[in-house]
Every structure is written in C-alpha cells, then in structure tokens.
Amino acid sequence: MLCYDGKLSFFCFIVAAVIAILPEVLLRLELNVLQVAVRAVFLGYVFGIGIIIFLIAPSSWQMFGVYITILATFHYTEFLSIAWINPSTLSIDSFILNHSIAYGVAACSSWIEFVVERQYFPVMKESSFISYFGLILCICGEILRKLAMFTAKHNFNHIVQSEKMDDHELITYGIYGFCRHPSYVGWFYWSLGTQLILQNPVCFLAYTMASWKFFHDRILIEEITLLNFFGQDYVEYQKKVSTGLPFISGYKLNL
Template sequence: MLGDTLWYCMSKVRSDIEVCEVCSWNEFQGIHGLVLVYCALKALFTTRLIHPIIHTFIQAVFLSMSALSVIHSRSALWMHRGQLAHGSFDIQTGGAVKQTIDLEMTPSEPQVAVRACFLGVTFGCGLIITFSETTWTHFGWYMCSLSFFHYSEYLVTAIINPRSLSLDSFLLNHSVEYTLAAVSSWVEFIVEKLTVPELKQLSWLSVLGLFMVLCGEGLRKAAMLTAGSNFNHIVQNEKAQSHVLVTSGVYAYFRHPSYVGWFYWSIGTQVMLCNPLCILAYTIASWRFFRERIEEEELSLIHFFAEDYVEYKKRVPTGLPFISGIRVN
C-alpha cells in the first residue's frame, strides 16, 4: 500500500512540467528512488512463483532503476548548484512565481548511468543466485558484495564530496592489477567448483568471509562519512583550504580506517568464495599496496599538518598488520 501510494504521488508530480521550487524536483527524484527500491524488494519476495527468467529480469531491472534514480536525484541537485552543470531558469512574473527548469546533462552522465545500471543488474542477479536453490549461493553473495562496494563508493563520494566526483569514483577501473585480481578469483572459483566441488561447500568458511566483507565495507564507509569532504580517492599533494585533520570517530582507533576496511573486505571476498590461492595472493598484494599507499599519503599529511599529524601518528596505529607508516625522526 505504501509503495502504491508513493507511486501514485510520483506520477502526479511528474505530470506537472512546471516546478515551483528546485528542491521540489529533487524531493520528487528522491521519492522516485524510494519507490523503485520498494518495488525491487517487493519483486524479490512476491515473484517466487513466476518463471525464473522473468523473476531475474524484474529484479535486475528494478534494482538498476533504483540505482539510476538515486544518482539522478543527486546530479539534479548538483546541477542546480552549478557544480556539475548549469541550469537555465525562466522566471515568470505576475501571480504566483514559477520556475521552469532546463537542466543540461554533462557528457559523463550517460556513462554514469551505464555503470550504475550494470552494477544494479549485477546486484539483482546476485540476489537471484543467493535466494535460489543452487550450490552457487556463495558466488551470489560475492556478486552482491562486489557490485554494492563499487556502487556505494560512487554514492558516498557524491554525498560527502561532490566536487571530486567523477566516473573514477566507481573504482571500476582502479588499475590493471585490480582487474586481473578480480578475473583471477572468478577463474579459480569456477575451475575449483567444477574439479573439486567439495572445496566450495565449506559453509562456515563462506560465512566467515561474508562477516569480513560486511565489517570491512561498514568500516570503510564509516571512514568516508566521518572524513566528509576531506576524503578523496586520490592522494592529495596540495592542501585544500577546507582540509582538516580528522581524529574523531573511527579515526580515533585507526589512522587509515578506510584502508583497513578495504583490506579486510578484499580478503573476505576470497574467503567467501573459498579460493585458497586467491586468499594468499590477495593478502600479499593488498598488504603491499596499502603499505606503499600509506607511506605516500603520510608524506602529504605530515606536510599539511606538521606536528599535529606526528602526534596523532604516535597515538593511533594504522590498523593494518605490520604496517606502521612512514618513519619520522
């Protein structure tokens, strides 16, 4: 009933091409997103008796549309602010003041939509596998975890630091090594699934991996939200005027909580898949990557905050095993 009511309200608002206030358009898009999320959940729990192909299609479509609507909601707001594009307003005088909004799309928006749709479809297919009677359930968990990670990276960046938002915020094209690592994990899982199927039936190990993934994901997103506009996917070499040293929240326990979360998330995905080779490879590769990344980042942080960061460094560990960061004499 709630979803049907929201859908009706959304349809009524959408039929009116004249919007009284810019925020009304954004509120409408927010409702649009909530309705589609509701429909996705409704499809998940009420289409079990429908043909599996239709079941998969419905969930994938609604989940991808949910992702697109959320992004469209945020982009409309930023366009109005002049951060991603500009809007032209035709203000009519006499009687009630009305604003007719003409928002232009930036060249990257179609590419954002494609990536969001792809991640939404992947998440939807992962849900199908998860709730189906199959021995591939753990791979469904993995698909949901991977797609949610990349989508939430973009979404949280959009919320906390829209000025730095770009296609790279999805982290889908992080590096060649990252892509090779992902493909390697898929190959190992499939090969071992077909040749040594009992290796993939260790439910307790997969549950442990899922726990690591959830904790790692939660810690990373908590770090991003705590840092706010100070967070950036790229190590900054120049201090912005608004850049401050964040030492509260999860940063009171780890100097680099976002890296800690990502580290255990990446290993957790392989534990979830019961991939012995990739568990070892991911652990070594991730440890080396974050050791170098932390040393590079701390050079900038010491340059930005001098003694304040040095004192903070003495009090709080990095959070990663056997990584202490750059040495300060």
Template sequence: MLGFVVLLGLLNSEHSLGIYFTVLAFFHFSEFLVTGLTNPQNLSFDSYMVNHSVAYAVAAVSSWIEHGLLLYFVPSLKQHTIISMAGLAVCIVGEIVRKLAMFHAGRNFNHLVQDRKAEDHVLVTSGVYSLCRHPSYVGWFLWTLGTQIILINPICLLAYTYVTHMFFKFRIEVEEQNLLYFFGQDYRKYQSEVGTGIPFIAGYTLVRKSS
C-alpha cells in the same frame, strides 16, 4: 549495470558466486553514493572505482578463474556454506568501517592521494579515526579478503593478503609523507598515539639526519 549485477547476485545467493557478485557490485555503487553524499565536488565516474587499476582487474579475474577451476575439480570444497557466510560477515564489517571513515572525513576524504593541501583540508582524528589512522584502508583491506573467503579461494586469499598488504604499505607511506608535510607536529603526535589499523604497517616515519 551495478544494480543489475546486485539483482542477479541476490537471485543466485544460494551460491557463493552469487553472494560474491552482490558484494562486489554493492561496494562499487556505495563508493559512488557515499562520495556523492559527503564530497560531491569530487564526484565523477572514477568514484565508482570500477576502473581502479589493471592490477585490480587482473586480481578479480584471477579469483574468478580459481573459483571456476576449484568448482570443477574439487566441487566439495565449495559446499562449505558457513565459510562463505563468514566471508560475507568480513565484507560487511569492512564496508561499515570504510563508509564510516568516508562519512566522518567528509570533504577531507579523497580516492586519490593528495600531494597538495586544499584550503579546507583539516586533520581528522576523532570518531573512527581515533581508533586507527587509516580506517578507509582497513575497511577496504577487510573487504578484499572477505571476497575471497566468500568464494573459498585459498590461493587467491593468500595472494590477496600479500599483494593488498604491500599495496597499502606503500600507499600509507606516501600518504603520510604528505600529511606530515601538511600538518607537521600535529600529525606526528597523531602517529604516536594511534596505529595505522593494518597489522605490520607502521606508516611513514620522518628520519632526521644527525649533524
């Protein structure tokens, strides 16, 4: 089905909606593919991430509605092909960053935040992880915003920026709380040397109570 959507998108790539659906379907298929290549023991239907959450589905449908309404009432807005191409470039960069993170982390990468340390779980700080602590989230963040630039959806672009930023802020804090528990001082040192990669998100800081 995802391959069929990519094909339909490519056949209609002269329209921003065609580019969007190509990017959307490719993202979900590549999530499954890269998981299968790097972390096969965790491979499942959920690896496609098509059933990520209700909020994700609502966000996607909202963007389609905005695109349709603007196409009907302000069709001239959708004629700026250069904007859609810029959005495509952002999505490509986001895809590359996220997949580099998945490949480099290998079996240490998981789509779900882990609250228990696996025996073979190690702290990855090299490669793309030497540039930012959460490259997979940076890539996903860029890809998410890029989809709305492709569609030239100003309202959803602003809404996606806010909602996605808040989502990753919460997720990073929860994940880093667990990572500090798993790796202790090693992760504190890593935090002090490398940023999260997403502006205005500092991550989780262990607060010590004064005696």
C-alpha cells in the same frame, strides 16, 4: 475504469513511445551523465543477478551469487558516498571500477580459480563456516570504510592529494581515534573476505600479500603528504594512534 484490453493498449502505447524517444534523449545527455547511468544500471543488474544466483542456483554456485552482490554493493556505494560527502570531487572514477590493471587481474583470477575448483571439487564451493565468516568480514570492512568516509566528509578523496586545500582538516576523532587509516583497513579486510566467501585458497593468499603491499606503499605516500600538510600535529597523532593494518607503521620522521 479501463477494461483489461484498454489498460494493455495504454501500456503498449507508452512503452513504444519511450523506446522511440529514448535514443534521442540519450544523445542529448552529457556524456558524463550517460556514463554514470550505464555504470549504475550495470551494478544494479549485477546486484540483482547475484541475489538470483544465491536463491535458485545449485548449492556450489550460491556463494558466487553472494560474492557478486557484495562486489556490486561495494562499487556502487563508493560512488554514492562520494556523491554525498564530497560531490565536488565526484567523477566516473568514483565507482573505482577501473581502479587499476592489477585490481582487474586480481578479480578475474578469483573468478577463474572459483570456476576451476568448482569444476573438479564442487563440494569445496558449497556454503560453509568459512564462506559465511568471509561475508561477515566483508560487511564489517564495508561498514568501517564507509564510516571513515562519512567521518572525514570533504577531507576524503580517492586520490592522494598533493596540495592542501583551504578547508582540509586533520581528522583525529570518531573512527580515526582508533586507527589512522580506517578506510584502508576496511578495504583490506573486505578484499580478504571476498576470497573467503568464494573459498579460494590460492587467491586468498595472493590477495593477502598483494593487498598488504599495496596499502603499505599507499600509506607511506599518504603519510609523507600528511606530514607536509599538518607537520607536528600529525607527528603527535602518529604517536597516539596506529595505522590499523598489521605490520604497517607508516612513515615516521626521524627526529
């Protein structure tokens, strides 16, 4: 059995060898593999930092820790879900970290509002019924979205498809029997929940309007495509099941 000094020397030897070899290993990896690793490490780090903030930070910062943990979980599980259900479409974009400029601006705006309001009204940012309701909304939205993805399986794609694949099916069972766009419904309420967690009144209103507009337009485009793909079958499906989002009826053919 190695003594303490022996174990220490062995540990240091292995760490030094790994540090020496690692740069060369990374250079030999495919760029895509490295990019996946970097994003996964980043999201895992953010997830951990969020938990630490919640556990040890002042009370006015704790819900920000919950928020960044929820954010990291959402983006990582998007990639992981696609890797599971539809690996042929998997890419760096599956993390949806670079979803759009508007998405980045919205996120940054929520951070700025939180910091500014905490500076002047710290009590406003302490955990409350509102922030925990937002957490529940995020969890429910996340579950709904992932349930939709795993129900649709290979039919799910982050990008609206313009061409029908041979194995593309119209999914009307499971969660799709309750609403036509459960993944959008989940994401919509998840986004609102993040602002309730932060107790950001301004961004909550802005997120509500921006998210509604985004999904309204997205659903119109997607349903035109689905009508082209599935014709009368999709028309009948529209008659039976709503979109699931408030005041969004989708694209209807005038027959």
